[in-house]
Amino acid sequence: MKQSALILLFFGLLGSTIYAQSLSKAQVADxxxxxxxxxxxxxxGATVMITQKGKTLYHKAFGMANLELNVPMRTEHVFRIGSITKQLTAAAILKLAEEGKLNIQDELTQFIPDYPTQGKKITIEHLLTHTSGIQSYTDMPEWDAATHRKDFTPEEMIKFFKDKPMNFDPGTEFRYNNSGYFLLGYIIEKASGKTYGEYIRDAFFKPLGMKNSYYGDTEPLIKNRASGYSQGNEDGTQVNAPFLSMTQPYAAGSLLSTVEDLNLWSQALHNGKVLQPASYQAMITPYRLSTDAPNRxxxxxxxxxxxxxxxxxxxxGIHGFLSDMIYLPKEELCVAILTNCDCEPPSELTPRLAALVTxxxxxxxxIPVDAQQLEQYVGVYENDAKEQRVIRLENGQLTSQRAGSSKFNLFAYGPDQFFFENSFARIRFEKDKSGKKVIQAIVDDRSGANLKWIKTDKPLPAARQEMQRSEAQLQPFEGEYELAPGFSIKVTREGTQLFGQATGQPRFEMYSESPTRFFLKVVDAAIExxxxxxxxxxxxxxxQGGREMPGVRK
Structure with missing residues (x-):
């Protein structure tokens, strides 16, 4: 399960530690x-586990597993893992293919004959890669808080979304899609003769020794199950997460596990104990879109x-829980983090831990650089898609801002080389043959794509001008506006300053540029x-980012 947000908020807690002596004191301190x-x-709270070549380097619990009962977090606590479920679902499909029970090029209608494909050929591979064009039920307005509480059979849930118009032709675009992985769970049941939960248990949990992993039913008593929380107000108050029937995430996000079991899974998957070599290679090879657009x-x-x-x-990400797991194949390093609040994505922490270990x-x-030298980098840069990145020099500080994204300070660490503040991204400016004129910039981020941005002669966009608005003029905008099921922006006011706050995120200032339109400074976005x-x-x-996302007052 997945949800986008404007800005990330970071909280903190303490806990107990287990770590191997192979980490230096400096690494542990960091x-x-x-x-x-x-x-x-x-x-x-959260739990974290780092392993390398099967050896535990770091295993720690932080904060509270249950705030009402005052239960501290322990490393053995069990969490909903959300969309980490998807890799087990994908492995199950590939395992069934190895057994000859299906082929990833099989059409969806082979398993659901009456599915309305609207004249399109939708294959299992399209479902695996989020390229089917089917609407994701978690993006549908009908998937509201009342619906979240209902139990569905697989057939009922498929009926909930199957008649919606296609978003695009299969194979032409990538768009994250929980409906696709729900359908994969149903295909697993048809091909195996077992329920999805039974198949995952018998194929993976039992043989791999994942003793604390489960299908996420809310009824059974599960030892060490952590409670899930959400952020309540802008003051950081936490509340119990809203209820979600676990019949709905199903094969897209229903599983429960511990960081220890996820590390067992990672070791098995990446060391040939789950799939045959050809199947594993297919699983880790990015799908090639028919348009040749980049896809990871x-x-x-x-x-x-x-x-x-x-x-x-x-x-x-699922109601009350966020998770992240990263594996570095060259180093055979796995970092897994599970948290019991849907208020802070741990995906910001896992790569930092991996970087520390390696x-x-x-x-x-x-490296200090004179402001006069920095002037040569200032300008408007464009990529092949004609998206813009603006490099500015503001009070002696070089900055970079891509259209629709946050502004980052840039700091030099080598000749013509800069790093983005609080980011893994790097940017390298390249010059013409004379070595005097900057002609392009290469951005190296977590995608590994080495993205090229050509410097243009276009003028820098003019700075947005703020308008002063009275309290009476701002008052009508106050309220909460829902942009998607479970995701809204709450607009509040303090005197003559308007603020916005996206679900589970910190609030941000909004600046008037017309009687009804406001812009943000923390990110390239506007609200009208x-x-x-x-x-x-x-x-x-x-x-934001070329998209228009309407919201309706709740």
């Missing part, structure tokens, strides 16, 4: 400092890069409100 900055002992998603896994080292990874600097040592003929505001639209 890890401790990183976690104590992010987690607090009296709030929702394979089968239930995303392929990336960490400062020159390939990565295989996936995150998860001795890669998250932020290199800064639409009063009716009586002046009542019931609708807003978020403009």
């Amino acid at each position: 890890m401790e400092r990183l976690f104590t900055e992010h987690y607090k002992a009296d709030r929702s 998603y394979a089968y239930g896994l995303q392929i990336g890069n960490l400062l020159g080292s390939p990565t295989i990874e996936h995150s998860g 001795g890669r600097p998250y932020q290199p040592e800064k 409100f639409y009063p009716d003929e009586k002046g009542t505001v019931n609708k807003m639209v978020l403009f």
Whole structure:
């Protein structure tokens, strides 16, 4: 399960530690400092485990497993893992293919004959790679809080979304899709003769010794099950996560596990104990779109890069829980983090831990550069898709901002080389043959794609001008606007300053540029409100990254 947000908020907590002596004291100290900055002992918690070549390097619990009963987190606590489930679902499909019970090029209608494919050929591979074009039920307006509480059979859930229009032709685009993985679970049941939960248990949990992993039913008593939380108000108050029937995430995000079991799974998957070599290679190879557009998603896994080292990874998010797991095949290193609040994505922490263990600097040592020298990099850069990246010099500080994204400070660490503040991204400026004129920039981020940006002669965009608005003029915009099921922006006011806050995120300031339109400084985005003929505001639209996302007042 997955949900986008504007800005990330980081909390912190404390816990107990198990770690091997193969980590240096400096590495352990850095890890401790990183976690104590992010987690607090009296709030929702997390567990983390780092293994390399099957050896445990670090295993720790932070914070609270249950806030109401005052139960501290322990390393053996069990969490919902959300979309990390998808890699087990994908492996199950490939295992059934090895057994001759299906082929990934089989059409969906071979298993669901009456599925309305709207004249399109939808294969199992399209479902595995989020390229089917089927609408994701978690993006549908009908998937609201009341629906979240209902139990569905697989057939009933498929009926819930199957008649929706296709988003695009199969194989032409990547769009994250929980409906596709729900359908894969149903195909697993048809091909194996078992329920999805039974098949995963018998094929993976039992033979691999994953003794604390389960299908996420809410009824059975599960020892050491952690409670899930959400952020309540902008003051950071935490509340019990809203209820979600686990019949709905199913093969897209229903499983429960521990960081120890996930490390067992990772070792088995990446060392030939789950799939045959050809199947495993298919699972970790990004799907090639028919349009040849860049794509990093394979089968239930995303392929990336960490400062020159390939990565295989996936995150998860479900009511009350967030998770992340990253594997570095060259180093045989696995980092898994599970959290029991859907308020802080641990995907910011897993690569930092992996970088610490492998001795890669998250932020290199800064080299001072004279402001006059920095002027040569200023300009508007464009990539092949005609997207813009603006490099500015503001009060002696070089910055980079891609359209629709946050602004980052840039710091030099070598000749024509800069790193993004609080990011793994690096940017290298290249010059013409004379060595005097900057002609392009190469951005190396976690995708590993080495993205090229050509410097243009276009003028820098003019800075947005703020308008002063009175309290009475701002008051009509206050309220909560739902952009998607479970995701809204709450607009509040303090005097003549308007604020917005996305679900589970910190609030941000909004600056007026017209009577109804406001821009953000923390990210390249704008929000416009639409009063009716009586002046009542019931609708807003978020403009970000070329997308228009409407929201309706709740």
